[in-house]
Amino acid sequence: MVLPLLIVVLLACAVLAGWALWFVVQDRAVVLRQLFGAAVVEALVVVQAVVAGVLMATQDHPVDGPLFWGYVATALVVLPVAAIWAFAERTKWSSVVLAVAALTVGFLVWRLWQIWGAA
Amino acid sequence: MSGTAPGTVPGGPTPDRTGRRTGSGFGRLLVTVYGILAFAAIGRSSYELATKFTEAPVAYSLSTLSAVVYVLATVALAKGGPRWRVVAWVTVGFEAVGVLAVGAASVTSPDVFGETTVWSGFGQGYGYVPLVLPFVGLWWLWRTRPRGTRDAAPTTPEPTEPTGPLGPAAPDPEVR
Numbered sequence: 001m002v003l004p005l006l007i008v009v010l011l012a013c014a015v016l017a018g019w020a021l022w023f024v025v026q027d028r029a030v031v032l033r034q035l036f037g038a039a040v041v042e043a044l045v046v047v048q049a050v051v052a053g054v055l056m057a058t059q060d061h062p063v064d065g066p067l068f069w070g071y072v073a074t075a076l077v078v079l080p081v082a083a084i085w086a087f088a089e090r091t092k093w094s095s096v097v098l099a100v101a102a103l104t105v106g107f108l109v110w111r112l113w114q115i116w117g118a119a
Numbered sequence: 120m121s122g123t124a125p126g127t128v129p130g131g132p133t134p135d136r137t138g139r140r141t142g143s144g145f146g147r148l149l150v151t152v153y154g155i156l157a158f159a160a161i162g163r164s165s166y167e168l169a170t171k172f173t174e175a176p177v178a179y180s181l182s183t184l185s186a187v188v189y190v191l192a193t194v195a196l197a198k199g200g201p202r203w204r205v206v207a208w209v210t211v212g213f214e215a216v217g218v219l220a221v222g223a224a225s226v227t228s229p230d231v232f233g234e235t236t237v238w239s240g241f242g243q244g245y246g247y248v249p250l251v252l253p254f255v256g257l258w259w260l261w262r263t264r265p266r267g268t269r270d271a272a273p274t275t276p277e278p279t280e281p282t283g284p285l286g287p288a289a290p291d292p293e294v295r
Binding site: 089096 | 143144145146147148150151152154155158159162165166169170
C-alpha cells in the first residue's frame with residue numbers, strides 16, 4: 001500500500017459519508033449519483049488492493065497474507081451490497097445505510113494500512 | 120401453518136397481521152450493521168480456522184458459531200416474514216445471551232477460551248457493537264411485532280412516518 005493512495009481513499013470515504021449524512025439531515029433517500037460516488041470509492045479500494053498485491057509480489061513485503069486479503073475481501077464486499085440495500089429503501093434510512101457503509105470501508109482500509117505496516 | 124391465524128376474523132380486516140417489515144425504515148440500518156458484523160465475523164472465523172485453529176479450539180469454534188448466528192440474524196431480519204421473525208427472535212436472543220455470558224466469562228476467567236472472540240470483553244474489540252446490537256434488535260422485533268391478534272381492542276391509528284420539520288406540504292428544497 002502507498003500512503004498518498006491511502007489518503008485519497010480515506011478522503012473519498014469521508015466525502016461519500018458526508019454526502020450521505022447531509023441527505024440524512026435533509027430527510028432524503030440515496031440518489032443515483034451517490035451510487036456512482038460509491039463506485040468511485042470502490043474503484044479506489046480496488047486500485048489500492050492491486051498496488052498492494054504488486055508490491056507484495058515484487059518487493060517481498062512481509063505481510064500476514066490471509067489476514068490482509070481477508071480485510072480486502074470484506075472492504076470490497078461492503079459497499080456494493082450496502083449500496084443496493086440502501087437504494088431499495090426510499091426513506092432517510094437509505095442515506096444512513098450508505099453513510100455507515102462508507103465509514104465502515106474507511107475503517108477497513110485504515111485497518112489494512114495497520115496490517116500492512118505491522119508485519 | 121395454513122389458513123387464518125387464530126384470533127382473526129376470516130374475511131375481516133386483518134390489519135398488520137404480519138407486523139411491520141423488520142427490514143424497512145430503521146430496520147434497514149439494523150440489517151446493515153448486522154450484515155457488516157456478519158462479514159467481520161465470517162472473515163475472522165475463516166482466518167482463524169484456516170491459520171491457527173489448534174491454538175485455541177474453544178475460542179475459534181465460538182467465533183465460527185457467532186459468525187453463523189450473525190449471518191442467520193441478518194437474513195432473518197432482512198426477510199422478516201412470520202417464520203423468519205421466529206428465526207430472528209432466536210438468533211438475536213442467542214447473541215444477547217452469548218455476548219453477556221462470554222463477555223462475563225472472558226473477564227472473570229480469561230483462560231477458558233485461550234484466545235479472544237467476537238464476544239470477549241463484551242464485544243470490546245468491535246466497539247461494543249456486539250453488545251448493543253442484540254438489544255436494539257430485540258427492541259426492534261418487539262416494536263414491529265404483528266398486532267391485531269391479542270391487543271386488537273382499541274384501533275390505534277397506524278403510526279405514520281414522521282413528516283419532516285417543515286411539514287408534509289413543504290416543497291422539496293432542492294428541486295432541480
